Amino acid sequence: MKTLRSYVGGQWREARAGFAPLHDPCTEEVIAQASSDGVDFGAALEHAREVGGPALRALTFAERGELLLAASKALHACRDELIELSLRNSGTTRKDAKFDLDGATGTLSFYAYLGKELGDRRYLVDGEGVALGRSARFYGQHLLLPLTGAAVHINAFNFPAWGFAEKAACAWLAGVPVITKPATSTALVTERCIEILVEAKLLPAGALALIVGSTGDLLSRLGPQDAFGFTGSADTALRLRGLPNLLAKSVRVNIEADSLNAAVLGPDVSPGSETCNLFLREVEREMTQKTGQKCTAVRRVFIPKERMDEVQAALIERLSAVVTGNPADSSVTMGPLATAQQLADGVAGIARLAGDARIVHGSGLRADGVGATPGRGYFLAPTLLRADDAESTQNVHSHEVFGPVATLLPYDGSAAVAARLCARAEGTLVTSVYSDDDSWAASFVVDGGPWAGRIYLGSEKMAEQALGSGVALPQSLHGGPGRAGGGEELGGKHGLSLYLRRVALQGSRAMVGKLAD
Numbered sequence: 001m002k003t004l005r006s007y008v009g010g011q012w013r014e015a016r017a018g019f020a021p022l023h024d025p026c027t028e029e030v031i032a033q034a035s036s037d038g039v040d041f042g043a044a045l046e047h048a049r050e051v052g053g054p055a056l057r058a059l060t061f062a063e064r065g066e067l068l069l070a071a072s073k074a075l076h077a078c079r080d081e082l083i084e085l086s087l088r089n090s091g092t093t094r095k096d097a098k099f100d101l102d103g104a105t106g107t108l109s110f111y112a113y114l115g116k117e118l119g120d121r122r123y124l125v126d127g128e129g130v131a132l133g134r135s136a137r138f139y140g141q142h143l144l145l146p147l148t149g150a151a152v153h154i155n156a157f158n159f160p161a162w163g164f165a166e167k168a169a170c171a172w173l174a175g176v177p178v179i180t181k182p183a184t185s186t187a188l189v190t191e192r193c194i195e196i197l198v199e200a201k202l203l204p205a206g207a208l209a210l211i212v213g214s215t216g217d218l219l220s221r222l223g224p225q226d227a228f229g230f231t232g233s234a235d236t237a238l239r240l241r242g243l244p245n246l247l248a249k250s251v252r253v254n255i256e257a258d259s260l261n262a263a264v265l266g267p268d269v270s271p272g273s274e275t276c277n278l279f280l281r282e283v284e285r286e287m288t289q290k291t292g293q294k295c296t297a298v299r300r301v302f303i304p305k306e307r308m309d310e311v312q313a314a315l316i317e318r319l320s321a322v323v324t325g326n327p328a329d330s331s332v333t334m335g336p337l338a339t340a341q342q343l344a345d346g347v348a349g350i351a352r353l354a355g356d357a358r359i360v361h362g363s364g365l366r367a368d369g370v371g372a373t374p375g376r377g378y379f380l381a382p383t384l385l386r387a388d389d390a391e392s393t394q395n396v397h398s399h400e401v402f403g404p405v406a407t408l409l410p411y412d413g414s415a416a417v418a419a420r421l422c423a424r425a426e427g428t429l430v431t432s433v434y435s436d437d438d439s440w441a442a443s444f445v446v447d448g449g450p451w452a453g454r455i456y457l458g459s460e461k462m463a464e465q466a467l468g469s470g471v472a473l474p475q476s477l478h479g480g481p482g483r484a485g486g487g488e489e490l491g492g493k494h495g496l497s498l499y500l501r502r503v504a505l506q507g508s509r510a511m512v513g514k515l516a517d
């Protein structure tokens, strides 16, 4: 059995005790084990701060961009091998594994090109300078300087490659070294990604460290020049964001957490239209891609009340075509949940939703998977629920079931009511609305926008090029208010903000101007 290793202080370290198992979710076989027992977290942090940080800060944005491009290419060169690991450890279909891996290399490559655009600078100039005195001789200008500490990244199990890479791309481009910790259950892919980058010797010493297993006392060692990026459940986020040390030292923290994302069908969209087909296609995909284990997956589907039966029937027809099982079988289109715990939580979560809504497709229980040994594997077929009163369904608005599960909810067709109902989840990563009526969409955006990190406007005009509401593109902000964590990642240059400190310069125009040149 493989034992995963941490990479700290420029060395690979294999633990001797404290192991947690990693499973093949199709067979439940233990395929690897991971532990960070024996890692000196203080030394790991010092190495990143003292060796990796100065080396990265000595490079220009363009040079850091070259590192990112090389990293993207190195991972892409091992794509097939990484896909195989992903199939084994996450049980995903090949298509879902590619989604994770191509997301990783695509985001690294996007930030590589941004580095090229930012050019031969080591820090950024923020906005325009401004006269501060009676004349322009006394002058002010903001600069954005890289933090001199390290970035600690903790990621969720569902994107073992993309989760690591999207955070690392932003930190490295800003000039900050990375200590990354994947979720233990799917760490096989992340560990191999780090191995590939280390073997390729692309990054300066100290720019990258990996912790498999627990982070020990690492978080309590973070200081004012470090940053902490977390992706995972709201419960874990709540525990970690309040660590006394993070509060006392004003450590920069970014949280990406749960989200009860919504899809809203506009009242103008007629059955059979291109926009209606886009809506149905995307709701089905968002429910089933990666077995619904996506932070951006659609959980609540709002439909004009007179259309409930027709939309329900159309979605059930699509969901009925999904084949749940072991992706090794070529007929399978959706894999298992990642872990036994995820399956138990999924089943319990559906039972909770069923207190407010009724199941109209699927059983909400574990099923045997096609191509899998009966009784084995963490399989849950797509499950659609329906509630006939969207107002009184508190669980549907507050409980995230992290699987192929969504609930249909009626509304009266008004944008204001749809926005208010979407807001019942107290913050989403993405809300998608499907309408060809510009003024209806504009009303929704004004009322619903403050409650969403991203609003995806599905319409006939973009249908042909639509990538899907669940894709976190590096050009656009990823993160959401309230229960979604309140964080901001990606979004082009905004993605560097966590790692750059804004400093206001005040001085002579000549001196300030030179620094901002």
Ligand code: NAP
Pocket (backbone or CB within 6 Å): 154, 155, 156, 157, 158, 159, 181, 182, 183, 184, 185, 213, 214, 215, 231, 232, 233, 234, 235, 236, 237, 239, 240, 255, 256, 257, 258, 259, 294, 295, 400, 402, 429, 479, 484, 485
């Ligand atoms: P999780 O149980 O909260 O774990 C997330 C990460 O936190 C894992 O790496 C876990 O490590 C680590 N962790 C747990 N307790 C910790 C502690 N006391 N100290 C340090 N690290 C700790 O979440 P998950 O089950 O992996 O992921 C599913 C959740 O993530 C869902 O709720 C989903 O909505 C959310 N998610 C959000 C986004 C987003 O961008 N907003 C993206 C993906 C997923 P171990 O595995 O070693 O326990």
